[in-house]
Amino acid sequence: MKSVKVLSFLLAASVIAAGCSKFGDTNVNPNGATDPSTAALLSGVEAGLGSYATQTREGLYSQYFSETQYTEVSNYALPRLDFDAVYSGALFDLQNIIRYNTDADKLALSAKFGSANHQIAIARILKAYIFWTITDRWGDVPYFEALKGEEELTPAYDTQEAIYKDLVKELKEASDQFDGGSIATGDLLYRGVAASWKRLANTLRMLISLRTSKVYPNPGEWAATEFANAYADSDGYISDSTQNLTLFYPGTAAYRNPWYNLYLTRADFAQSKVMTDFMAAYNDPRQTSFGSSTIGFPYGLTRFDAVTFGENNPTYSRIHPSAYRAAGAPVVVVSSAHVMLAVAEARQRGWIAGDVTEAYQKGISESWRQWGAKGDINAYVGQANVSLAGGNALSKIHMQQYFAFYPNGMQAWANWRRTGVPALVPSPNASNPSKQIPRRFTYGSLAYSVNGENTNTAVGRLSGGDTPDTKVWWDK
Structure with a gap:
């Protein structure tokens, strides 16, 4: 495009x-x-x-990011917006x-x-x-x-x-x-192009219906029926990264990549240590695109501790390396990785027929393709914490959804509320009465x-x- x-x-x-x-x-x-x-x-x-x-904000709630100076949001100050x-x-x-x-x-x-x-x-x-x-x-x-x-x-x-x-x-x-x-x-x-918009409409129908899986978990219920209808629609759905809903920025002063603008004069946000630890534990090559280094910024610090960590670790990981937050870098809003992992979940739940592993591995490979990840994907999916063969298939699919949504905190926070995966630990310095991650x-x-x-x-x-x-x- x-x-x-x-x-x-x-x-x-x-x-x-x-x-x-x-x-x-x-x-x-x-x-x-x-x-x-x-x-x-x-x-x-x-x-x-x-x-x-x-x-x-949603990226902080899903713990993709950490605040490096002003830590109120990651410590759950009242989100009255x-x-x-x-x-x-x-x-x-x-x-x-x-x-x-x-x-x-x-x-x-x-x-x-x-x-x-x-x-x-x-x-x-x-x-x-x-x-x-x-x-x-x-x-x-x-x-x-x-x-x-x-x-x-x-x-x-x-x-x-x-x-x-x-x-x-x-x-x-x-x-x-x-x-x-x-x-x-x-x-x-x-x-x-009408065909592209029709694919997007079906894709959104699938993602929206899947979001209600807590309310309608079973085959034959509203979510499964609507997902299956969209999945089977002859107009198709987004299944290849060339079909992604992507915004291409010209890089001019008025229309620049939002991550570029975020770091233009300040560096108040970083990739969290939660995220870099996950990438290390999964031997995940997407880290080279997700962050600027492997030094994740601890999540939920006090302002004093955050400033101290930043001063002592000046090469902490920013959200993306510079190439992915250039003024003219594109932003993917809805991707084939999101959709194929949704298909994998729907198959695992029995909502639709098909090979769960095939859709799951395609979702991972589409995410790798989106981020230009280099490595042996067969070795990656063969790991015990990735392979569906070792059990806990639904949790493993949800974890890969968490990775695939990065850095879209809005979708990640919603999906985490739906699935509980990963098992995020609330900030140790939470300021809200419940000390829990906000749900709305x-x-x-x-x-x-x-x-x-x-x-x-x-x-x-x-x-x-x-x-x-x-x-x-x-x-x-």
């Missing part, structure tokens, strides 16, 4: 500005165009997708693409950017992905009544179960919506001040209240 050329008109073309409401009642830039380019809106959303795969910016930003832009392609008065404006069905289908798939990441972090959130602007400024919170099931429905319908019309322009990810984000101050009644109703459904120890629906 060619490197993405982010168009210079992106910001000028979009009229969506940060506003006072998190659900779409935004202020309009008086100097901007009256009508946006739907191509520019799509490009703008896609250009920001890399942030979903490079979150540090707002989701407003995502609603008034990326989600509202995607909703506007849908609106401009369904409103009879706007169709003529959007038609020059591709078939209405193509544009709507892509927007729906991206919306589903983003909403998935939101509900996995907070649990119940506004969904069905959100993004309606002045029609609904204080939307109700929907249950995570209802959201999950609608996300799968949306992905199915979006995939079927592509027609024979002209491809959508402004698509930085798959150049408007708590609702932010804006949720209470802007939409207090509905927020409190949602809190009333939480068995443990609005705390980081309360589990989301699928984390039973």
